[in-house]
Each structure stands twice: as C-alpha cells, then as structure tokens.
Amino acid sequence: MTPSTRSTSFPPRAPADFSINQMTVKQLSLPDLVTACADLGVRGVGLWREPVKEYGVEAAARLVRAAGLRVTTLCRGGFLTAVDPGERARALADNRAAVEEAAALGTDTLVLVCGGLPDGDRDLPAARERVADALAELAPYAAGHAVRLAVEPLHPMFAADRCVVSTLGQALDLAERFPAEQVGVCVDTYHVWWDDLAPAALARAGAGGRLHAFQLADWTTPLPRGVLTGRGRLGDGSIDFRAWRALAEAAGYRGPVEVELFNEALWAADGREVLADTIHRYTTHTR
C-alpha cells in the first residue's frame, strides 16, 4: 500500500491532530490500544488514571513513548468540593498524585472534573468557591511538575452529582484567578454545545492562552438512565463539529483534538473497529 492509496482506503489514516481518548475504546488493553494507534496512524492518546495505574504508570509511560505516541491529556483529577476536612485532604493528595502521574506519562495537561454537591448540600456558589480554594493549592504544585490544570465544565445535567462548574464562562472565571500556564480549561463539545455564550468564551479562553484541551463527542437522544453513557459518535447527533472546530481554530487552538465517547454500545463492539470508525467520522464531520 502506497501513501497515495492509503489516504483513500478504509480505514483512513488518522489526521495529524486527531487524538483518541482511551475511554472511547476502553475495551482495549493499553498494549492493544497502542498497537491499534500505530496501525491506524494515530499520534495522540488521552489516557485515564485507572487503567494506567492498573498497567503501571512507569510501564505505561514506556509503552506509549516507545510507540511514539503523544499523551495529549490525563483524565482526570478533580472532585474538589468536599466540606469535610479529611475528605478534602484526601482529594488534594489524590490530585497531587494525578499531577505526578501526568508528568510521568509526559503529558502537560491534567483534566479536572471539579466534583458535585456533597450529600444534602444545596449551596452551589460555596461549592464552586471550594474548587477555587483547591486550585490555589494544586496549581503551583502542578506547575512544579510542568503540568497544566484544565478545568472542564460539565453539562449542567451533572451539576448536582459530578461537576458544579457547568459553563465555559464559569470555568474561565475560575481559571483566570491563576496564571494561564497553571490553570486553563478543557472544552468538550458534548458539554458546551447548547450554550450561546460558549463561542465568546472559547475566544476568551484562546486569547488568554487557557485553551488547554479540546474534546469532541456528539449529543444524541434519548439520554440513558444516569445520563453518563449516552455520548454519540460524531455525526450521529445534534452538534455541528465543523462550526466548533472552526471556533477553536479562530481562538488560536492548534493542539490535538480528542474524541471521547462514553457509550455502552461502542464498548460492546470491537475496539479496533471503533477506533477506525472514529477516525473516519472525525475526518468526515470536522472539516
């Protein structure tokens, strides 16, 4: 197969900026994922802490480095809203460990999901302020490891139980309390696509040097019970990926673009085929 025919064959070789988030194909072991990436020309991968730790952080780092893969993000730190001092101390310690793992893996970006309301708590503004307090402790530590924290706003349907930071504007309000090289944002289309204020916030993030990660997933309905695993393949849902990618580029973003899907049907399928299909859809729907 020559390079010229490769570009029209299925599966297509992955574009240079494409990155696969490990969760999209979590049925693949880390070695199988790395092999599949090599076979399909994927140059970037977003990793998750749990499977990395299971494999061994140092071993995982060696594996991806040997394959010439770039770790585009580590997912995820965060869960910083506890009121209880002991819980809070444990969360901070866990986030320092996440920073160290990110550094070991050679990625400069740790994605943070900030955490929901503690049980029985109804004070969103106070929970958001506790996130800011935690960032103040973590950001310098991360910077000391050459790791940037990327605050990810999650869709408002997760505000109670997963992330009290619901919009890109809020995430930037938090990040901008700190130096841009320490704290920025992670923008996932799945979480922000509905928000008429998000395009301006994306430009603001870019102008401030805070657009640390950019992820894609499509919005499909009906949502499943618990709403966590209903992310759609690119092109299956309501999101205009060409528009969002153009907005990110207009904001100055030149980094990798991760596709991150949580989807039971995809997890039940062949992981290599899911990866190939994801590349195909990325090529088809974002340009």
Next chain:
Amino acid sequence: MTPSTRSTSFPPRAPADFSINQMTVKQLSLPDLVTACADLGVRGVGLWREPVKEYGVEAAARLVRAAGLRVTTLCRGGFLTAVDPGERARALADNRAAVEEAAALGTDTLVLVCGGLPDGDRDLPAARERVADALAELAPYAAGHAVRLAVEPLHPMFAADRCVVSTLGQALDLAERFPAEQVGVCVDTYHVWWDDLAPAALARAGAGGRLHAFQLADWTTPLPRGVLTGRGRLGDGSIDFRAWRALAEAAGYRGPVEVELFNEALWAADGREVLADTIHRYTTHTR
C-alpha cells in the same frame, strides 16, 4: 376544626400563593382535582391543554370558575422551530388555538416550550431565530386576547429535542424584542437552578415586568432514561428553594408559585395525598 388548629394539622391549608400544576397530579380527573383543591385550600391551578380539551374547554372553565379557582397558567404552546412551511403554519395555528383556550379559561399566561432542533438539523442559532419570528406573529394575537406569552427556558439537556432556549438569559433576549405585556418568561427552578447567571437574569426579568410565571421542582439524581420524568418533590433534591423564592421576591414577583412535577412514582400514588404532601413540602421548604 377551627382556623387556629387547621394551621397545625396535616395536611396544612395551602398558602395563598401556592398553585398546583395539573401535571403534578395528572392521575386526578379535572373534577377530582378541583374538589381536592377546595378541600385543601388551594386557590390556584396551572392547567394543561390536553386534559382540558378532553374535558371540554368551556366546561373546564365553568368548573374552575364555580370553585373559585384561579387558573395561574395554561401549559403549553410553543414548538415553533419547524423549517417546513406547512409544519410552521400548523404550529402557529395551534398556538393561536392555545391563546384562545387560555382566554376561555380566564388565565392571562400561556407558557411556551419553544421546540427542539428539526430532525437532522444542527443549527441552534437559526432555530432560535425561527422562535423569534413565530413570537412576532403570535404576540399581538395573544395580546388581543389579553394573554401574555411566557417563554420557558428548559434545562440544556432538552436543547436538542424539546427546547432550543436553554437559559433565562436567552429567554429574556427573545422576550425583550417585544412589549413586556405581550412576551415574558416562565422561570422553573428545575431548569435554571444550576446557572450562575440566572439570579441576575431573574432580577432583569422582574425589572422589565417580564416575570410572568414561577414554578418549582427539585433536582434529583440519577435521572431516568429520557430525563423527562425525573423531577423531585420539593426537599428531595439539590435546589435551595428559599434562595430562589427570595430571588423572585427581590425581583418584585408577587404572583402565584406553581409546583410542577413530572414523576412516575408520584403519578402512581394517590393524587389527593400527593397534593397534600406537595402543599406540606411547599410550606416547609420555601420559607
């Protein structure tokens, strides 16, 4: 039973500003609902078009009038995002009928759920603009019947399939293109509770004379499949109703407060008991 003991008995008499949205107790027939309201001192009811039409609009109007009940809102018009000219014409005709039904029932407020994206459509801004175009046709017609249109922002999780207006700020941006006595907003805590910009928008709505309806439901997790019927009883979830009610009052709102729950478990229970419990929770959790 004397008035003084009534106030401490269970169920409590409904506070003067309490209104029950018919959907909360949809297992009750309209006559049973009216009787239950009389027995429990409920003075306001938010009605839905489908059960009202099934009973007969004029008969329903006579029934509630004879009981001294105030119809606080009619739910709902809207679904104004069609691109197809025939569909659009049918939607406008249906909304004019809804205006006439509201007038016949003696309510001054028609709640609008604006509609989602047409199948295969990914252009949210264009869909929102079609809503504005439709409001321009409907608002004068409604005003001619002494009915105000109340644009209801729905939670962003409904942006694709139910309502492209996702925040109170957006709803106000739409409403403010028209006179305040023609187009305002309906604020439901379930839809806006997560939004840090909603309190300021609520004040803006009040200052502009556009806070036409105020509804309560609690946010509970996990959300059920389809996410439509997961609304929680007041006090069961994450929403601080005292804070939201205080915000509405600070915005100058002195109107009825509807409790509107869509909840399979409540629909399976005894409707009168659900109504009594709803009054009790309203009294307990909003002051």
